[in-house]
Amino acid sequence: MADKLVRGQSTDGTIKVFVAETSELVGEAQKIHKSLPVATAALGRTLTVAAIMGQNLKNDADSVTIQFRGDGILGNIVAVSDNKSQVRGYVVNPLADLPLNKKGKLDVGKAVGKGDLCVIYDMGMKEPYSGRVPIVTGEIAEDMTYYFAKSDQVPTAIGLGVLVDTDCSVKTAGGYMIQLMPDATEETAQKLEEIVRNAPPITEMLEKGMTPEEILFFLTDGFDMLVSNETVTPVYKCKCSPKRMRDAVISIGKEELKRIIDEDGKCEVECQFCNSKYVFQKDELLKMYDLAR
Ligand code: ZN
Numbered sequence: 001m002a003d004k005l006v007r008g009q010s011t012d013g014t015i016k017v018f019v020a021e022t023s024e025l026v027g028e029a030q031k032i033h034k035s036l037p038v039a040t041a042a043l044g045r046t047l048t049v050a051a052i053m054g055q056n057l058k059n060d061a062d063s064v065t066i067q068f069r070g071d072g073i074l075g076n077i078v079a080v081s082d083n084k085s086q087v088r089g090y091v092v093n094p095l096a097d098l099p100l101n102k103k104g105k106l107d108v109g110k111a112v113g114k115g116d117l118c119v120i121y122d123m124g125m126k127e128p129y130s131g132r133v134p135i136v137t138g139e140i141a142e143d144m145t146y147y148f149a150k151s152d153q154v155p156t157a158i159g160l161g162v163l164v165d166t167d168c169s170v171k172t173a174g175g176y177m178i179q180l181m182p183d184a185t186e187e188t189a190q191k192l193e194e195i196v197r198n199a200p201p202i203t204e205m206l207e208k209g210m211t212p213e214e215i216l217f218f219l220t221d222g223f224d225m226l227v228s229n230e231t232v233t234p235v236y237k238c239k240c241s242p243k244r245m246r247d248a249v250i251s252i253g254k255e256e257l258k259r260i261i262d263e264d265g266k267c268e269v270e271c272q273f274c275n276s277k278y279v280f281q282k283d284e285l286l287k288m289y290d291l292a293r
Contacts, residue, residue: 005085005234006212007055008227010220014184015192017220018055019176019202019212020234022048025087026162026173028236032274035094037164038111039074043091044162045108045140046079048175050089051234054081057123065120068143070135072113073098078272085234088273106164112138117147141175148179155180155189157196161203174202174212176219188223195219238274245269245278246288254292261285 005020026044029035035043046066053064060083068077075092101107112135120130131151136143141160148156160175178196180189196219199205205215213227249257249267260267267280280288 001206001209001211003234004212005051005055005232006216006227007232008216008220008225011224011226014181014188015220015223015225016179016181017176017216017225018052018178019174019216019219020048020052020085021172021174021206021212022051022234023170023173023206025051025234025236027170029089030164030168030170032236033090033094035091035168036097037168038098038106038108039091039094039096040164040168040170041106041162042068042074042077042108042112042140043079043089043094044170044173045160045175046077047087047089047236048160048162048173048234049140049144049158049177050079050081051085051087052175052177053119054083054085054087054234055232057081057083057121059083059124061124063122065118065122066144067118067120068112068115068135068138068140069118070113070115070138072111072138074111074113077112080273085232086237086239087234088236088238090272108140109138112140114138117143119147119151155184157192159196159199159202161201163203163207172203172206174206176202176215178219191222192220195221238271238276240271240274240276240278242278245271246280249280249285250288250292252292254289257285257289257292261289 003024007018009016030040065080073096077091079089081087098107118132122128133150136146141158148154157178163172165171265282
């Protein structure tokens with residue numbers, strides 16, 4: 001099924017729910033980065049939660065960035081989304097591999113390791129707003145749940161899943177996020193907790209052919225829900241351009257630019273998000289040098 005993100009809220013406004021299928025989006029990320037399964041799962045889960053969080057952004061220029069800075073074999077994981085759930089991301093070591101864990105699952109927690117989780121909201125103000133918490137399990141969903149509880153003080157349930165096929169391609173991916181607003185009752189919280197605890201993994205529900213809407217209603221069984229009829233298609237989309245790359249190179253500063261001009265005479269940069277290559281020749285580098293600080 002095609003990727004889709006749906007959102008809804010309870011009629012009393014105390015519950016907010018987001019459900020997304022992201023199979024194509026995560027499949028695209030796997031193809032770009034040629035990642036092995038454990039990296040695909042870690043990046044896919046992070047991209048999926050970024051796409052969901054993008055729905056809470058107001059303006060077209062706003063972005064949310066999620067960074068897992070763990071000491072595991074994957075190295076840093078980065079995912080960025082805009083308000084249309086157009087996402088991009090990378091993992092430093094996409095070819096890292098680990099044996100399955102004791103449960104026979106991809107060992108994402110171990111591959112991510114211990115360290116920090118940073119969430120950065122860029123709303124076009126001078127200083128972006130950011131929050132940082134320690135990585136709890138490295139399984140991504142638990143870490144994001146912890147982040148919302150600790151940093152935003154919003155009780156949140158998150159489920160994320162990526163099913164990788166035997167040829168390393170992505171079979172199914174998706175996720176959900178349920179958030180309780182401040183006036184939610186203890187009864188609502190307990191009821192939701194029980195549903196989530198007993199719910200099958202999101203990939204299992206998607207594999208069974210359930211649509212994101214059906215999953216949304218399943219996860220909020222017993223509550224009166226209003227689902228937004230605005231359709232959102234989360235996609236993998238890089239935003240790099242010659243201008244952005246040029247600005248990035250200029251930002252390294254005069255000293256470093258001078259070294260590049262003297263030693264190499266040209267500069268080749270590759271976008272970490274989509275692997276596009278940009279080459280700047282000497283005449284252009286000299287102009288950039290004048291603009292650098
Ligand atoms: Zn790019």
